[in-house]
Amino acid sequence: MDYQFDFHFLTGKADMLLEGLWVTLQLTLYANAMGVVLGFVLCLMAMSKFRMLRWPCQLFIEFFRCTPVLLQIVWFFYCIPILFQVYIDPITMGVLALGLNLTAFNAEAYRAGIQSVPKAHFDACVALGLKSWQQTLYVVLPQSLRTAMPVLLTNGISLMQQSALVAIVAVSDLMYMGKSIAVDAYRPLETYSLIALIYFLMALPISHLVNVFERRQDAAMQR
Amino acid sequence: MNTAEVVVNMPPANAMEAGQFIQLDNVFKAYNNELVVMDGMNLDMRADDRLVIIGPSGSGKSSLLRVLMGLEGIQGGDINFHGQPYIKSENNDSKVVSDELHSRVGMVFQHYTLFPHLTVMGNLILAPMKVHGKDKQSCIAKGRELLARLGLEDKVDYYPSQLSGGQKQRVAIARALMLEPELMLFDEVTSALDPEMVTEVQNVMMQLAEQKMAMIIVTHDMHFAREIATRVVFCAGGKIVEQGTPDEVFGNPKEARTREFLDKVLHLN
Ligand SMILES: Nc1ncnc2c1ncn2[C@@H]1O[C@H](COP(=O)(O)OP(=O)(O)OP(=O)(O)O)[C@@H](O)[C@H]1O
Ligand SMILES: [Mg+2]
Numbered sequence: 001m002d003y004q005f006d007f008h009f010l011t012g013k014a015d016m017l018l019e020g021l022w023v024t025l026q027l028t029l030y031a032n033a034m035g036v037v038l039g040f041v042l043c044l045m046a047m048s049k050f051r052m053l054r055w056p057c058q059l060f061i062e063f064f065r066c067t068p069v070l071l072q073i074v075w076f077f078y079c080i081p082i083l084f085q086v087y088i089d090p091i092t093m094g095v096l097a098l099g100l101n102l103t104a105f106n107a108e109a110y111r112a113g114i115q116s117v118p119k120a121h122f123d124a125c126v127a128l129g130l131k132s133w134q135q136t137l138y139v140v141l142p143q144s145l146r147t148a149m150p151v152l153l154t155n156g157i158s159l160m161q162q163s164a165l166v167a168i169v170a171v172s173d174l175m176y177m178g179k180s181i182a183v184d185a186y187r188p189l190e191t192y193s194l195i196a197l198i199y200f201l202m203a204l205p206i207s208h209l210v211n212v213f214e215r216r217q218d219a220a221m222q223r
Numbered sequence: 224m225n226t227a228e229v230v231v232n233m234p235p236a237n238a239m240e241a242g243q244f245i246q247l248d249n250v251f252k253a254y255n256n257e258l259v260v261m262d263g264m265n266l267d268m269r270a271d272d273r274l275v276i277i278g279p280s281g282s283g284k285s286s287l288l289r290v291l292m293g294l295e296g297i298q299g300g301d302i303n304f305h306g307q308p309y310i311k312s313e314n315n316d317s318k319v320v321s322d323e324l325h326s327r328v329g330m331v332f333q334h335y336t337l338f339p340h341l342t343v344m345g346n347l348i349l350a351p352m353k354v355h356g357k358d359k360q361s362c363i364a365k366g367r368e369l370l371a372r373l374g375l376e377d378k379v380d381y382y383p384s385q386l387s388g389g390q391k392q393r394v395a396i397a398r399a400l401m402l403e404p405e406l407m408l409f410d411e412v413t414s415a416l417d418p419e420m421v422t423e424v425q426n427v428m429m430q431l432a433e434q435k436m437a438m439i440i441v442t443h444d445m446h447f448a449r450e451i452a453t454r455v456v457f458c459a460g461g462k463i464v465e466q467g468t469p470d471e472v473f474g475n476p477k478e479a480r481t482r483e484f485l486d487k488v489l490h491l492n
Contacts, residue, residue, distance in 0.1 A: 124336035124395075127292050128350035128402065129326050138349060142340040
């Protein structure tokens with residue numbers, strides 16, 4: 001290979017990359033906040049004993065799990081403005097599309113957690129006089145959060161990777177900025193490698209955290 | 224602080240009279256409309272009673288306690304507490320009608336029910352703070368006092384997974400006592416325990432008995448039953464077959480079914 005690596009063209013582009021990185025971080029953090037909270041609510045509703053509540057929620061989950069993320073993003077960006085006659089800024093739109101997708105996946109992660117709460121705990125809650133919302137908040141949520149944590153984190157990292165797809169609809173995230181720089185300088189190899197490294201370095205610690213959680217859970221099981 | 228005050232909430236004096244504490248009137252309960260577990264049951268418990276319920280497996284002992292704790296509905300009859308309606312069967316399947324009366328009953332279960340994400344103290348103060356709006360400091364003080372009485376003062380910050388079975392059950396008892404119940408229900412609380420831990424839990428229950436706590440206890444341990452009961456109730460087929468003092472029921476059972484049951488379990492022991 002006689003390709004000459006040259007990173008000089010990047011001088012002066014740091015601002016662009018940082019800007020893109022900041023957008024990617026925003027997309028990831030907000031969508032995760034949305035997915036972690038709404039995922040739990042959606043999961044409760046999808047497990048409700050009322051059919052009229054359960055069915056739409058199950059359909060919502062299946063819809064997001066069974067269509068391509070790219071299509072979901074594109075659909076949001078082009079169809080929401082047409083349907084509702086609203087303009088929403090691209091980052092918010094990206095957070096909404098990615099966040100709803102994550103909500104559906106996290107709902108599935110919580111389900112196993114909620115089902116793992118022993119039935120006897122609910123009896124104990126009633127005996128202690130806890131109302132059903134208090135049982136959910138103080139007993140079910142903390143226990144299922146703990147069980148679901150490795151999957152929630154894994155979903156969270158894959159969301160960061162998927163957030164790169166919003167570059168397609170011109171949201172100026174890390175991927176989008178990278179693409180612009182690469183095209184301007186005719187330096188795709190250096191640019192895309194650098195971008196990949198940045199994504200990698202952001203995801204790696206979280207990926208390690210997942211391992212820690214899983215190991216801790218295994219240890220807890222053995223007690 | 225007076226120790227008796229910490230643990231036992233004494234009901235009013237007139238609750239010592241018949242019909243003034245817990246009263247089951249013709250209670251009917253069936254699961255899925257077919258499996259009858261309470262068939263016109265009548266029971267009158269006074270505040271100075273410690274009932275021990277005995278009976279064959281599947282005779283509905285747990286069901287009786289679960290009904291009294293509001294965990295299961297009844298399909299017929301009424302249950303009064305302090306002479307007021309406590310549980311009614313009006314809607315064909317209803318549970319507790321008075322939250323206030325419900326809060327005067329506490330229960331400990333056969334299976335461990337401590338919340339694993341909370342420490343011992345966290346388990347103790349959850350309901351007093353969230354349900355009864357008590358302030359944290361006084362709850363913690365009371366929790367410490369109770370744990371000390373049950374020999375668990377060094378376990379305050381432990382998580383349930385770090386406790387032995389006997390310790391878990393004692394903490395569960397402490398958790399129920401935090402709400403100052405007037406009536407405690409115990410459903411086979413030692414049957415999941417290794418033999419060497421049974422005594423430590425039974426001792427705690429005896430301690431409560433000495434302080435005149437009203438209790439209904441389901442147990443298969445006839446020796447313990449005889450020791451702690453003021454009255455023994457033998458249930459079978461959804462009915463109370465026989466009841467009396469421990470000496471009467473164990474020493475000289477009147478009914479053939481009681482004799483048969485006792486013969487069987489005492490032989491096993
Ligand atoms: N939720 C339920 N749904 C249907 N049937 C039930 C339910 N709970 C208990 N039963 C049945 O009701 C009967 C009485 O059960 P219960 O647990 O009250 O008996 P028990 O006297 O406590 O028995 P054991 O000594 O084995 O604990 C049993 O046949 C049991 O299978
Ligand atoms: Mg039972």
